[in-house]
Amino acid sequence: MSETLLSVRDLRVAFPTRQGVFEAVRGVSFDLGRERLGVVGESGSGKSMTGRAILGLVRPPGKVTADRLTLDGQSILNLPERKMRAIRGSHISMVMQDPKFSLNPVVKIGDQIMEAYRLHAGRGSGNARDKALEMLAAVQIRDPERVMDAYPHEVSGGMGQRIMIAMMLAPDPEILIADEPTSALDVSVRTEVLNIMDRLVRDRGMGLIFISHDLNLVAQFCDRVLIMYAGRIVETIEAKNLHNARHPYTQGLLNSLPRLDQPVKHLPVLERQDSWRDAPLIDESMETELPGGL
Amino acid sequence: MLTVEGLDVWFGYPPDRVDAVQDASFTVAQGESFGLVGESGSGKSTILRAIAGLIDTWSGRIVVDDQQVEGRRRDRAFHKTVQMVFQDPYASLHPRHSVDRVLSETLKLQGMDDIDRRVQRLLDDVGLGRGFRFRYPHQLSGGQRQRVAIARALAAEPRLLLLDEPTSALDVSVQAEILNLMTDLRAEHGLTYVMVSHDLAVVGHMCDRLAVMQGGRIVEVMKVEDLRQGAASEAYTKSLIEASAGYVRA
Numbered sequence: 001m002s003e004t005l006l007s008v009r010d011l012r013v014a015f016p017t018r019q020g021v022f023e024a025v026r027g028v029s030f031d032l033g034r035e036r037l038g039v040v041g042e043s044g045s046g047k048s049m050t051g052r053a054i055l056g057l058v059r060p061p062g063k064v065t066a067d068r069l070t071l072d073g074q075s076i077l078n079l080p081e082r083k084m085r086a087i088r089g090s091h092i093s094m095v096m097q098d099p100k101f102s103l104n105p106v107v108k109i110g111d112q113i114m115e116a117y118r119l120h121a122g123r124g125s126g127n128a129r130d131k132a133l134e135m136l137a138a139v140q141i142r143d144p145e146r147v148m149d150a151y152p153h154e155v156s157g158g159m160g161q162r163i164m165i166a167m168m169l170a171p172d173p174e175i176l177i178a179d180e181p182t183s184a185l186d187v188s189v190r191t192e193v194l195n196i197m198d199r200l201v202r203d204r205g206m207g208l209i210f211i212s213h214d215l216n217l218v219a220q221f222c223d224r225v226l227i228m229y230a231g232r233i234v235e236t237i238e239a240k241n242l243h244n245a246r247h248p249y250t251q252g253l254l255n256s257l258p259r260l261d262q263p264v265k266h267l268p269v270l271e272r273q274d275s276w277r278d279a280p281l282i283d284e285s286m287e288t289e290l291p292g293g294l
Numbered sequence: 295m296l297t298v299e300g301l302d303v304w305f306g307y308p309p310d311r312v313d314a315v316q317d318a319s320f321t322v323a324q325g326e327s328f329g330l331v332g333e334s335g336s337g338k339s340t341i342l343r344a345i346a347g348l349i350d351t352w353s354g355r356i357v358v359d360d361q362q363v364e365g366r367r368r369d370r371a372f373h374k375t376v377q378m379v380f381q382d383p384y385a386s387l388h389p390r391h392s393v394d395r396v397l398s399e400t401l402k403l404q405g406m407d408d409i410d411r412r413v414q415r416l417l418d419d420v421g422l423g424r425g426f427r428f429r430y431p432h433q434l435s436g437g438q439r440q441r442v443a444i445a446r447a448l449a450a451e452p453r454l455l456l457l458d459e460p461t462s463a464l465d466v467s468v469q470a471e472i473l474n475l476m477t478d479l480r481a482e483h484g485l486t487y488v489m490v491s492h493d494l495a496v497v498g499h500m501c502d503r504l505a506v507m508q509g510g511r512i513v514e515v516m517k518v519e520d521l522r523q524g525a526a527s528e529a530y531t532k533s534l535i536e537a538s539a540g541y542v543r544a
């Protein structure tokens with residue numbers, strides 16, 4: 001792997017609930033280089049929470065702990081909000097799972113993108129409007145002029161998702177955490193949006209954490225994949241080998257996909273095993289001795 | 295069960311008027327499952343919203359269960375017959391209402407009894423255990439919220455379900471569970487579905503026929519068998535089918 005941008009060891013996120021403390025993330029460890037790292041796993045397995053914890057966005061009473069959480073060698077664990085905001089503005093961006101929810105509903109889309117751009121490039125930095133139009137066109141928005149003047153409720157689900165991607169890429173981040181960034185896109189627009197992210201990784205050396213339910217897509221688009229179950233990483237594997245995954249959970253996920261060429265009446269579903277919660281990590285490379293894997 | 299004829303939907307006024315849907319027509323038989331696929335921003339959600347009575351700027355004909363509807367007016371019987379699951383599960387759940395309240399209020403509104411048992415049954419159906427009953431939306435993951443939204447739509451025991459990307463926020467194993475549940479409900483109760491999805495494999499699994507949309511228009515209505523064979527007549531549909539085969543790095 002290329003040089004390490006982000007290093008995470010034994011990351012945990014816990015919430016007090018009526019039934020006692022609930023650990024949404026239970027000891028996650030990995031390093032991110034200048035690569036496309038896929039994160040897959042079932043609903044509720046802690047994918048989004050891992051991303052939020054890295055960015056300091058877990059709201060109290062949630063608690064984040066880790067043996068290590070470093071960006072370019074500097075610890076970013078539980079930094080004061082002011083410092084964290086500076087990091088979020090310029091070093092790490094996150095495209096949230098629900099884009100329209102993260103946009104300000106009463107501010108025009110164009111104004112929000114221009115603001116994101118100015119924050120990074122400084123006031124009076126050229127023509128923010130042109131830059132914003134350019135970014136909307138890059139994410140395949142058909143009529144960028146209209147969308148600049150629209151409010152978030154006036155755009156479709158997939159347009160909201162692309163607007164959010166344009167905004168998060170405006171500050172030219174070192175690391176992008178993209179949480180289901182293409183789940184509302186039709187396949188042809190999706191390809192264009194993925195190409196943008198791909199170029200940023202290849203040409204500018206960005207690190208990408210790509211959270212997705214789409215196993216086929218992750219297998220084709222990413223370099224490596226982390227598979228999460230119940231708050232832990234249960235398997236790590238080269239993306240191109242995903243279809244030969246060894247963990248029964250990963251295999252179960254793969255089997256439950258509907259296929260155009262093989263119609264069935266009922267789809268196979270996962271038979272979850274309690275033992276998966278704490279079983280040791282299956283690491284393809286088997287080089288690591290770190291619990292939680294790399 | 296549903297007829298849409300010459301449907302036009304627009305937003306705003308000239309010169310800023312957006313013609314979101316233009317001259318869309320399709321029919322869905324009782325017990326049929328109909329897919330809507332196509333370009334992002336092509337008007338799929340807008341069609342469902344116009345049927346559900348959430349938009350008043352439309353013209354054309356919409357007939358549900360032999361009743362022609364007008365503007366945004368929908369009577370009680372309509373809401374008993376038709377339920378919608380929205381694309382955006384966050385916006386469609388009240389942030390201060392617990393899962394229990396969302397479901398029991400819907401059940402009460404429909405005049406149902408035995409609320410406690412029904413709530414539990416609905417949660418079981420969508421694969422949410424007991425621990426989730428008293429949670430609030432912000433304490434749920436994306437897929438868990440979507441399952442609450444699906445449970446709420448099922449609570450009314452509707453006969454026509456309008457589903458806008460019902461499983462795109464769900465992981466594949468939960469997706470399989472929900473799709474199986476929907477298959478069974480349709481077989482048992484003769485439900486009718488109109489389902490928007492960008493996932494052609496999901497549409498292929500769930501639907502009998504589908505309409506393909508681009509730029510506000512329906513470019514093609516086809517049988518699912520033709521989708522499986524890749525036998526599309528329109529160039530746009532062909533490109534969609536090709537692109538769905540997978541991502542190829544540029």
Ligand SMILES: Nc1ncnc2c1ncn2[C@@H]1O[C@H](COP(=O)(O)OP(=O)(O)OP(=O)(O)O)[C@@H](O)[C@H]1O
Pocket residue numbers: 015017022024041042043044045046047048049050062097432433434435436437438463464465
């Ligand atoms: N405020 C909270 N209090 C208690 N539990 C919470 C809270 N927020 C999230 N959770 C729980 O944390 C777990 C992990 O949530 P997370 O959002 O990371 O899931 P996810 O893997 O992203 O799932 P999805 O694919 O459905 O988005 C879930 O079981 C969720 O219910």
Ligand SMILES: Nc1ncnc2c1ncn2[C@@H]1O[C@H](COP(=O)(O)OP(=O)(O)OP(=O)(O)O)[C@@H](O)[C@H]1O
Pocket residue numbers: 153154155156157158159184185186305306312314333334335336337338339340341381
């Ligand atoms: N309230 C509104 N005001 C103005 N324009 C709107 C409004 N709602 C939708 N539109 C526009 O109508 C068009 C169709 O939107 P719609 O949400 O139906 O698309 P969609 O096919 O569902 O797309 P997606 O797959 O991305 O969800 C878009 O160009 C959108 O910007």
Ligand SMILES: [Mg+2]
Pocket residue numbers: 047048049097179435436437
């Ligand atoms: Mg999530």
Ligand SMILES: [Mg+2]
Pocket residue numbers: 156157158338339340381458
């Ligand atoms: Mg939509």
